[in-house]
Amino acid sequence: MTGTVVHEGNDRDAGVVEEICGYLTEQPPQSFFLFAGAGSGKTRTLVEVLRRLTGVVPHASGGRLANRLRLYGRSIRVVTYTKNAVAVISGRLGSNDLVAVSTIHSFCWELIGGFDEDIREALIADKAVQLEEAKTKAAAKVRGISDTDRRKFAEIEAEIEALKGVPTFIYHPDKDTYGEGAMQHGQVLDATAWLLLNRPTLRTILQDRHPIILIDESQDTMKSVLDALMKLAEPRGSGLTLGLLGDHRQRIYMDGHSDLPGLVPPGWAKPELKMNHRSQQRVVQLINKIWAAKLAGRTQPSSGIEQHHRTEKTGGTVRLFIGRTSLSTPEKRQKEAWVALQMQQAAQSDAWATSAGYQSLALEHKLVAARGDFLNVYTAITLIDPNAAAPSGRGENTGPSVARLVLQDLAQLAACVAADGSVNDFAATEVLRRAGCLDQLPADADQRIARTEEMHEALAAFGSACVKPDATVAEVVAPIIKAQVFKVDSRLLQQFADQTPPPAAPIPRQETETDDARRRRGWCALFKAPWAELERYRRYLAGNSELATHQVVKGSEFTHVMVVMDDDQSGGNQISYDKLFGATELGKRDLDNVQAGKETTIDRSLRLLYVTCSRARETLALVLWAENPAEALKFARNKSDWFTAEEIVEIA
Numbered sequence: 001m002t003g004t005v006v007h008e009g010n011d012r013d014a015g016v017v018e019e020i021c022g023y024l025t026e027q028p029p030q031s032f033f034l035f036a037g038a039g040s041g042k043t044r045t046l047v048e049v050l051r052r053l054t055g056v057v058p059h060a061s062g063g064r065l066a067n068r069l070r071l072y073g074r075s076i077r078v079v080t081y082t083k084n085a086v087a088v089i090s091g092r093l094g095s096n097d098l099v100a101v102s103t104i105h106s107f108c109w110e111l112i113g114g115f116d117e118d119i120r121e122a123l124i125a126d127k128a129v130q131l132e133e134a135k136t137k138a139a140a141k142v143r144g145i146s147d148t149d150r151r152k153f154a155e156i157e158a159e160i161e162a163l164k165g166v167p168t169f170i171y172h173p174d175k176d177t178y179g180e181g182a183m184q185h186g187q188v189l190d191a192t193a194w195l196l197l198n199r200p201t202l203r204t205i206l207q208d209r210h211p212i213i214l215i216d217e218s219q220d221t222m223k224s225v226l227d228a229l230m231k232l233a234e235p236r237g238s239g240l241t242l243g244l245l246g247d248h249r250q251r252i253y254m255d256g257h258s259d260l261p262g263l264v265p266p267g268w269a270k271p272e273l274k275m276n277h278r279s280q281q282r283v284v285q286l287i288n289k290i291w292a293a294k295l296a297g298r299t300q301p302s303s304g305i306e307q308h309h310r311t312e313k314t315g316g317t318v319r320l321f322i323g324r325t326s327l328s329t330p331e332k333r334q335k336e337a338w339v340a341l342q343m344q345q346a347a348q349s350d351a352w353a354t355s356a357g358y359q360s361l362a363l364e365h366k367l368v369a370a371r372g373d374f375l376n377v378y379t380a381i382t383l384i385d386p387n388a389a390a391p392s393g394r395g396e397n398t399g400p401s402v403a404r405l406v407l408q409d410l411a412q413l414a415a416c417v418a419a420d421g422s423v424n425d426f427a428a429t430e431v432l433r434r435a436g437c438l439d440q441l442p443a444d445a446d447q448r449i450a451r452t453e454e455m456h457e458a459l460a461a462f463g464s465a466c467v468k469p470d471a472t473v474a475e476v477v478a479p480i481i482k483a484q485v486f487k488v489d490s491r492l493l494q495q496f497a498d499q500t501p502p503p504a505a506p507i508p509r510q511e512t513e514t515d516d517a518r519r520r521r522g523w524c525a526l527f528k529a530p531w532a533e534l535e536r537y538r539r540y541l542a543g544n545s546e547l548a549t550h551q552v553v554k555g556s557e558f559t560h561v562m563v564v565m566d567d568d569q570s571g572g573n574q575i576s577y578d579k580l581f582g583a584t585e586l587g588k589r590d591l592d593n594v595q596a597g598k599e600t601t602i603d604r605s606l607r608l609l610y611v612t613c614s615r616a617r618e619t620l621a622l623v624l625w626a627e628n629p630a631e632a633l634k635f636a637r638n639k640s641d642w643f644t645a646e647e648i649v650e651i652a
């Protein structure tokens, strides 16, 4: 085609911004799906497109679009995965009233907040589906419907009844919401999807406010919302144009669609970013090979573009270390320190000489919890609320709202306690004042003094309990609850007052349990857990620990990375690096899934490996603790072309 400029080298992707501007300013505009691999500079591309479409950078058709948007009081909506990404994009764009950037949660709540009747209907419809599914599943059991199943049905029916009585729904995208009508994050997303599909008025409102919606990290965006928006964007000219940015190779949350590229309607444009600006050549080469690998048990297509490294980034060091998973945790830690030493020599980089010099990535939250010494608390919180127990990847998880007292309020109070257990009264009073605990002090002087005394005594007892070695969570919270120092969630109070022993855990794969029973086990475990674990758990939850899981590092980059792969301690069977490296056979479920063309352990593990490896700028150490090291070594040496012979090291 005449006039087409072919870019080479580092400028290979230079035409993509203009290409996307073209799709969005055509009449009618065209939706698109941007294949943007790891380190390809998605954010930069997005911002440059927005600057042209809103007249910040002079652009003929962009300027016309900006005028139209302004004339009708509309704006382009950008939906990002994290609050941090909102800040980055807004910061780079500067003040721009033609673009509204938000997380998907804010976006959804802006749309549906206040429409209480509609929300109620959506939530009830969702519960009705849940109930129907539970009944169908139970009816299909060989032994028929059990008592536990019936209790589960009753639980859902009670939830439906409760919803009918809620007058107003409340929600805050950035923090947990409490009390009657409080909605969970997932509920807001599901309700929005349902309403977009079932309420034409909402569709009209959306199209009228935001005729163009651009979604970053679309591979992990909740599929219900994505499906609803994709439906609204069809056919071309419907009034809504979508732009999906993302990398299906980096899909790690189950919320997203399993094969987004395969679902993109044929009429959509599919621009591509081919560069990897982040990593050295050797790392880019490795991730290309990993993605292209033809492996037994792989069902996901290897669709996607091979990436190019920047012309000046021709180095990089990669090593694969393989050892026995039967070693103890301390032995493994010791060997991992040895691995770092090998990396120091191989890469000639002293960054590997101290643990602060490189980022360690562990596979599972449970593994991190075991290594970080907060497994009891983590396990308990997982039972209380499986969806809120681990860092979210959005970097803003504060744990289940129901456990706020122990996870947040008491953390602040604990910071006022000295090593000898004495409490800094001034700092503690400030904590109580901020939390509103002093608002309700009696007006009567004598009563006021008595109440202050009571709180003071509770704080003193809390301080001494805090520093007692081996103190349990129950021992530390007892004086605080007794004196009602903080306003505490009624569910926590009820669980604390309940003296009955926890129900027995169900036998895996044979028994189910009700949510109530699971939560009760969680609370009992939490009250029994060591108080000292809580602080370590909180740090991890907030993303401030030097240990991170493979999942939460999505979007980040580090100069030196050590990826620790250890199925044995990971718990759960969603991921298996042993299977990926041929060290254990595929299970029956995997073979069935292969037959059915469904996602397998190999697919999930491959994507996770892709994400972790692509975080490294310069050097990358992969440590595989294998069940069968000999097989894993054979795979690495003979059956895959991922590593050269000198890059594969056996851990003796």
Ligand SMILES: Nc1ncnc2c1ncn2[C@@H]1O[C@H](COP(=O)(O)OP(=O)(O)OP(=O)(O)O)[C@@H](O)[C@H]1O
Pocket (backbone or CB within 6 Å): 036, 037, 038, 039, 040, 041, 042, 043, 044, 247, 250, 276, 277, 278, 554, 555, 556, 557, 614
């Ligand atoms: N055009 C460019 N020229 C030079 N460096 C760039 C360019 N685009 C991005 N970079 C740099 O490359 C690195 C990766 O960019 P960025 O994190 O935006 O990629 P990404 O597409 O979001 O990656 P991922 O999906 O892996 O998180 C960053 O350090 C960024 O500063």
